[in-house]
Amino acid sequence: MSASKLVPMPADAPSHFYPQSLSVCQPNLMEDCDVLTPLTTYVLRPGERLEVGKYVPDPQGKDPSNPKYVPTALEQTTSLTLESSETVDDDADYETDGPPAAAAKEHVPGDSMDPFGPVTYKLIRPAEQKMAGSILFPVYYGAPSQKDRQDPRGLPQSINDSLHAHDRDNIAYDTYGVKAVNLNKLALFKIGPGAVAFRVVINAFEAGGLKYTPSNKYFNILWAKRATPAILGALKPYQKVNHFPGTWGIGRKDSLAMNIGKMKRQYGSAAFNIVPASFVLPKERDELAADLQEATEGGASPPTYIVKPSASSCGRGIKLYRGMPPMPKGPKTAVCQRYIGNPFLVGGRKFDLRMYCVVTGFDPLRIFLFDEGLVRFAAEKYPGPDRGLENTYMHLTNYSVSKTAELNRASRGKDEATDDPVDIKWCISDFKAFLATNHGAEKAQVMWSKILAEVHDVIIKMFLSIEAEVVTRLRSECSDPTGRNCFELYGLDLMVDDTLNVKLIEVNIMPSLATGATLDKAVKGRMLAHMLTLARPIPYVRNENGVVDESLFVPAGAYATGGAAERYYYPGVRGAPRGAVERNNIPFLTKFNNPQVKESMLSPREWLMLSEADEELRCAGGFAPVYPVAGVSQKYFPYFTQGVSRNNYLLASWTEMKDRAKR
Template sequence: MWISSLEFVSFCLPLCLCPSIEEPMLLGAEDHREERPALVPSLFPLFSPTLYFSTANEKVELLPAEQRRLLKWKMSTVTPNVVKYTIARSHFRVTKKSHDWLGCWGHHMKSPGFKALGVHQKLNHFPGTFQIGRKDRLWRNLSKMQLRFGKQEFNFFPRTFVLPQDIKLLRKAWEDGGSRQKWIIKPPASARGIGIQVIHKWGQMPRKRPLLVQKYLHKPYLISGNKFDLRIYVYVTSYDPLRIYIFSDGLVRFASCKALKALWQYLGSKGINTTLIWEKIKDIIIKTVIASDPYVNNLMKMHVRSPYSCHELFGFDIMLDENLKPWILEVNISPSLHSNTALDASIKGQMIRDLLNLAGFRIPQREDVVAACSSATSSTSSVCGGNRERTKLDLSADEKVKQAFYPTQRYADQDFLSTVLEVLTPEDVRALAESEDEMNRRGEFERIFPSPSSSRYLRFFESLRYLNILLDQWEQKYWNNRTKGISLLRSLCQDGIHLGTSDPAHIVRNGQRMK
């Protein structure tokens, strides 16, 4: 249905003027593009740099041949062009081998398959994210959270039933709701709208296949009489500690797609507080990702050698009701990145470039790639180009004591939790420095967890994790003065504290406060 209202056209008009940034149009303009260094230095001494991914109007310098030979990417049938173009600008070559690639943008796979990942490799998925990516699992997990924490905190998803097991509950809700209501039915594992239909008669209900049946949001917010939903891009770089980013722009989907920023401008011109809507959307996203946390972390421990190996982009579909309250419709774990329009190319191109910079790809030592080929069970390889990155198994006894102690204090007050920063162990310094480096590479992404207000979300975790507490307290203390926090970490890294220490000033015993 095409939009004809003058009011709506004025909202859309600037979007039609966006120039296409499709890569082929830039061929031949090579000599006029600004050259950027191939590596992004860390903010901290003795930390390795990360690979730089450029925009379409930049070119990336060539690394020395020995390092350049390691820049290999494993292509998949689902690798979108926008990813291919972005990695090509950083001089990656395609490989079909299983051991020598550094990055892959591919299908989600069964959890045991993650065991094959070398510690120098990054795949664009975590094991277990289907717990929010499948429609039936999403609603089951959000319903559990609602049951545990109440509707006041978890009231952002429509009433939902999973068939066939909920058929009696659905029949009762159907009868209680009267004859004028509508329900939307969805296959539980479909994508891109396949198999979705709206029904209003019980006789229209399919009986012989698994289905998700959802109360139809019958009073959505309309623009010139037209419904729309929002595609919000959410990027998770780590589940332990949990770090969630949200891209500043997205798509507003009518009959054709428009930019999210343009929607905010349009609503703002009507006197609507768009900041409040955005904060509510962030709240929904954080709570939904937390619902997947126990599953993902358990599978990470079972099947993934290094947390470096996993990262994931989610596409959250959100609809606004007539009161501008956001509702979650579904979560996509393989959101479409195909660019059919100049707007698509502009938003998705910038987003993927920023995402790959955030991911923090490192150049491994050549012998580590060889070791991955010869020893599929090796877990001692470095991904830091010389500085060995310790695993949880390498923690000192004192670090283990500290990390075990704080999560047991679930109901401790802020004064107590703040003591987690009084003695920074080597693992603490590494985790905090990695977090700060990541923030420094965020581009147009905004970190929404951890944040100065993330403490309120810690109670929603099934298991309270030490690194979540540590980063939460760090953000509370240094969010408004990052320079001071970075300066502290720099001095500690300069002394090599993050590499392991016998310095009594950085050793905590029996979880006691040390001054």
């Protein structure tokens, strides 16, 4: 159902929201409309190269990710630089232990293209005629390696074809072609300094027709290690970056513990029991001592705690202790969590779930979860919560730890109680098949539904813990104050216990995209193709000087003024914010632009916001919406710590309207 049938376009809406998009300006490729001039002919120079698997250096030889790097005053105002940051990738599934062998040979994106031949784009047809078509990214696997050919499951494409045979079959698209050297019409990507040039990322961009550029001016998508105010404030209407500001509030172990702790204090421990009891040491030593005292009342044995460095990765520095652990020395901090002693076991082994989540907006909040992920096993059988604490192979599920153990691949489908070893890594589909084999199809469906419902609840509450902070920073740091230029991928590490309750262990805001195993190529290659399609990059036609005429766009300020500052309140739970009486518990709208209902009248900005959210759903593919979702959105309204913004209220109402229309 098209957006225009339920969301009437305001009379004062601009004639085109994307006036220079390829789908609007070039419906048919004609040789005489693809004019090249010296100013608009793009050539990748010899020095503008990426080395696969290596960190991308600064083009001028200065690396802004170096903590000692200090930009000049001119660079601070005109350059897109990256701040220093700690490692955030705790799924250190690297292709090799050192620099990849392929890194010795420079990889030049687009080398295989005819430099004067066509670049083909598949643009998804929008539901609303005034919206622009966005790029459809096909799944690309590259040439199979010897390891791929020897994998008993088959090649990466075979794995995906068997698990997801009808992937995105319902997406309608048109094909457009431009000359590979025509900067006016090319869609371009940049990998920012400090980020790793993962092969699977480069392949995903190029499969969609994008070409690499080192330029801060021409790119359509910047794949950066981190988005800083310098990056966010310089973004143009046609550009996107893969981070929001403020998400370090969940991306660091200590910040996640503090933010969830804040929500527990406001709303109660039961409402936000989504992470194991966590303490930032040494700051919260007294709170940890109180937790230990409570756990041992009546002569009970002391619980086991797991201690992790605040900003480490790959399982480095993780230790387990029964009772009070030692405090970190010097200026170092650590996160101490109550150990989950009753994990769900497969073949006697612990595992965690690596699931991929994408947020396409915080104002309004829009969360998607991918239908596939990874199941990562401990290398040795689990002995219980108080035994073998020094043996990391029994207790840790980090792939970088477990990959050193020799596990065979012959155990798929074996009974849960078997003594045979299991694979070191599965995908989510394998886990669901295991449940069906061992518990029957009907019970397996009930079990997975419970797990998934818990995962959704964890994800929504996790993002609500930083929603107010991120929105505040969007207003102050972004060239468009709603953050329409941003999207972000998260790697979530989740633990399932033997009662099918789910706890969030860690959040990675720059998850590893290395593809050392064939299964990684299948899962991560498909996930990236779907994620980039969901992000809706739009190829723009630039003018004769190679830039987009920004005067033709809706002014950036128009997206965040007026009703966007309005807040509604739903004080239905302890600690929920309260506002004026007339702003409390307002029901969902049942119709837009109803003159009898003031709240229903849409501005052009709000019409655009709803239409863009609708187009995202058409592009989501394997990413299922987690929030807002009909029937559950209002349940979380009380947990918006500053009240519910008008944008969130309108989008939730729109979601309910579409659900009623469908039924």
